[in-house]
Each structure stands twice: as C-alpha cells, then as structure tokens.
Amino acid sequence: MKALTYLGAGKKEVMEKPKPKIEKETDVIVKITKTTICGTDLHILSGDVPTVEEGRILGHEGVGIVEEVGSGVKNFKKGDRVLISCITSCGRCENCKKGLYAHCEDGGWILGHLIDGTQAEYVRIPYADNSLYPIPDGVDEEALVMLSDILPTGFEIGVLNGKVQPGQTVAIIGAGPVGMAALLTAQFYSPAEIIMVDLDDNRLEVAKKFGATQVVNSGDGKAVEKIMELTDGKGVDVAMEAVGIPVTFDICQEIIKPGGHIANVGVHGKSVEFHIEKLWIRNITLTTGLVNTTSTPMLLKTVEAKKLQPEQLITHRFAFSDIMKAYEVFGNAAKEKALKVIISND
Secondary structure (H helix, E strand, O other), X not given: OEEEEEEEOOEEEEEEOOOOOOOOOOOEEEEEEEEOOOHHHHHHHOOOOOXXXXXXXXXXXXXEEEEEEOOOOOOOOOOOEEEEOOOEOOOOOHHHHOOOXXXXXXXXOOEOOOEOOOOEOEEEEOOHHHHEEEOOOOOOHHHHHOOOOHHHHHHHHHHHOOOOOOOOEEEEEOOOHHXXXXXXXXXXXXXXXXEEEEOOXXXXXXXXXXXXXXXXXXXXXXXXXXXHHHOOOOOEEEEEEOOOOHHHHHHHHHHEEEEEEEEEOOOOOOOOOOOHHHHOOOOOEEEOOOOOOOOHHHHHHHHHOXXXXXXXXXXEEEEHHHHHHHHHHHHOHHHHOOOEEEEEOO
C-alpha cells in the first residue's frame, strides 16, 4: 500500500509499505477513504515530537470502511463506514474508567505517533470498539473528518476546560483549524464577545463569518493593547492559546482578568515563561490537555442535526496521489488561504 512516511529531520515521502494486519483480537483494519493533515503533523516534521520514530506513517484523522475485523470486536463488521478517533482507548484501564482516554495505559494518542497512522491506504485501529464510531447514513463524511481531532480538541481543551459561560468575553489566540473549532463550539455557551487573534487577515475575515464578534491582527505586536482597549481595560474571562509558541502564551497571560481562565490548546515545542510573579494574586486558572474525545458522540449528533457544520473549515481537496502537494499547501496556510485540507482515497 502507499503511505506518507516520516523519514526524520523534517523529511517525508510517499512510500510503498506492507498492508497492516490484525495483531490483536480487538483490532480492525480500515480502508481509508478520507483523511487530512493536522498542525501536529507539522510539529512532528519540525522535530517537536521526538517520540515519533523514523519510518512512521503519519496521520491520526480520517474516515473509512472496515476491511478486516478481529475476533474480539463486537460493534463493527466488514463493510461498515466508520469515523476514526485520534485517541485510542482500551476502555478498561484506570485512566479510561475516569474518562481520561488521552492517557489510556495501552493507547491514547498513538496513531501517527507511536504506531502507523491514517495517511495511508489502510490503517490498523487497536481497541476498535472504543476507538471508532459508526457513520450515520446521509452525513457528510468530509465534515466528520473534522470530528477525528480538531472539533473535540477545540471543544474539550478550549471551551470545556476554559469553562466558557453565557455573557463572558472570550479571546482565542490563533485562528487556525483548532482555534476555529473552538470558535464554533464556544457558541454553544453564548459568550457575549469572542475576540479572535491572528497574524492572517484572511483567517480573521473567515473568523467573523464563523461568529467572532471582534478580530485583532497581532502582526504589529500590539495585540495586548488592542484587546485591553476592546475590554475597557478589564481583560477577558477566558483566553485560549491555540498556536503553541511563547509569544501567544504571553498574550494570554497579559489579557486574562482576575478570576479568569487560560486554556492552553496549542502544541508547544519550546518552553514558555510563566509569569507567576504577576498571576499569583489574580486568582486565575491555567489548564492544559490532550483531547480525550469523550465529546465525540455529542458532536456527531450536532453535525447529524446540522447544528454544527465543520465542513466550513475545509478549504482545499486533494487526491491521495497529491498528498505531498497537500502538505505544501497546508504548510503555507497564509499564502494559500488554507484551513483544513481533505485528502481522498476513494
């Protein structure tokens, strides 16, 4: 089979790889029909995730058709169309029983990280009964690719961790796909203001269409000043960091009001400076996290009911044979006006 393979030191190549096989009775093999590229894949290529070994097939998002089923799988059969979760869950360990699927003792984020991922013609899914979701009839499968990772990540790690409430002022620092997912799902809770911050005017215009009430271009280094002006010098109730670099984390620290909540969503490859000397007295809360995907069934229902339309995030489509071009476009998002790309293997 053909697969996008990480070669280390920022290199990648589409290579011919063996088709995966059932290794445990709880596995299934899925034929990928649609996948995508995540910002985390770019972090891997930049060397920010050193646990990824050379030769690893990248990708942790997608939909497909069940090709083979292990003898212990109860909920799926050959031919079923399925949504793949970015998080693998055994459902039995101590962490899984607490709903902390991200830290499953034999799973968590392993696809495209510790085991081969979804940017291939076929993928092996461990613990399939807990790590796949059946696709309802008539639902847009491209929209569902957004539910593999970015929608639950933005919602759980940004909105839920940040405890967004009606009437609040929320700032989302970073208008990439995860930031946009947080923007879409924050509106479940009716905040009074959602301020979107980014360097890219095109993404800020898209954010206004998606529900941002104010936008701030941070390219002049005056984002903090602008946000404080918009909030009459009070700051924001919730600041979501959705980039993963020191400067955006610093913005969150500067704009959070007393009693506020900083929800870190971004993947950080470098250390940041935490200004405890300023924040110790301000009763703020800081949360971090890797998505658990406990919200995926609910989000799936909202998409099925068309209350949430994540297909709005898709800007480019490619055939699997053009996956290298897809990476080029996604890696130059500002120039290409890209948010999420869909890579089809139909």
